[in-house]
Amino acid sequence: MAWNDSSLTSGGAPLWHQIAERLRSAIIAGHFKPGDLLPSEAELNRVFGVSRTTARGSLDTLEREGLIVRRSGVGSVVVEPMVELPANVMASFSEDMRRRGHAPSYQTISAGLAAIPLEVRDILRAPMAKQGFRIHRLLLADAKPIAVSISWIAPHVLAGHKPPTVRELDAGSLYQWLESVCGVRILSGHEVIEARVLDTQTATSLGVDSGTAALVVSRLSETADRTPVEFAQMTYRGDRYRLRIDI
Template sequence: MIWYETDLVDGPTPMWLQIAERLRRAVEDGTFKPGETLPGEAELNRRFGVSRTTSRAALDSLEAEGLIQRKSGRGSIVIEPRIDRPLNRLSSFSEDMRARDLKPSYRTRSLQLTLASQSVATELKVAPNSPVLEIDRILLADESPMATSLTYLAPVAFERSGLPTATTLDAGSLYHWLNEAAGVALTGGQERIEGAIADAATARSLGLKHPAAILICHRTSWTSANQPVEYVILHYRADRYSFQVGLVRS
């Protein structure tokens, strides 16, 4: 059904909610695509014969859901859907994106052997100043930046296979390379997530206007033998990511 095709109906469902549901379906079925503008309050008022308060409530509810962003002078802009990532599963960026029919890609900015700082050494359980591999990348979905990642790999990750090239890392998942080339399978991990305001450089890398909110994730991943292999600091776009975790009342 086209969002404006039939009139609203009197009944227990408020008018504003009926309008919001129609517009939500229109966003979900692609009638309104990311970057496009939804009908404004005046147009909704004319079409459905409702008050400005009713049409505003409908658009406010869609904004609260994260479907649109209301901008002065531009109206209600449909935004890209958020990526919902469960916190109880260790998965690669490419697995997360493909599960949502998005094409993952990578842009390696630097790749170098460096000496482990105290914090990195603690996470990877190696001696401070031990050699570790540092990888700085931008993670993209459908060519749109989603996150930056600064990864540190313990020596076990490259002692057998040698160092990967930037071209190799740009071609696919780091977890796939670890498994196939280094013979290292990551089976578990722990991560901590916090909100922050991106610095100017991070905002530019993620295609955001500074200042912008981001989510910072610190993750340490290990093998079945509980050997830490990867420590990564990820800066996610807060407007594109949300995290989910199941709760049990004890």
């Protein structure tokens, strides 16, 4: 059924809900792509013969769902789909993206030994360590930047092993590399999530304006016996990422 089929069902779901469903289906099917304008309230009024309030209600629903953004003087713009992640699942970025139908990829900005900040030493329970392996990567979903990640591997993990190369880091999941090369499997951990605004450097990497809202996820990854493996801070674009908590 086309979005502009004017036959709405009387006595069923509210009219605003039916219109929202038509437009939602059209977005999912690709008839409206990111950057496209949805029909205006006036056009919805004309096509469906509904009030302005009803038309506005359908567009408000799509905005709450993160499918569009309403811009004054422009209209209702379709945005890139949100990546929704459950907050109670311990998984790598690659696993999360694939589970939700997105193709993950990486661009390593830098990787090498660096002085470990005191707070990171405390988190990794390595108070005497002076240097650690630091990885700075751009995380992409469907070839589009979604987050910047800075992670530190606990010094004991790489004892006796060569650290990952840029090629290996660009090729896939760090969790998979740690398990296959170092024999370390991540099974537990915890995260702290906070809202911030992006600085100029991070915003440029993510292709958005400085000062844009972001979610910062600070994650300590551990083995089954709670031995620290990696500490990472991942800064996600607020317009592409959200968390879901099942209670």
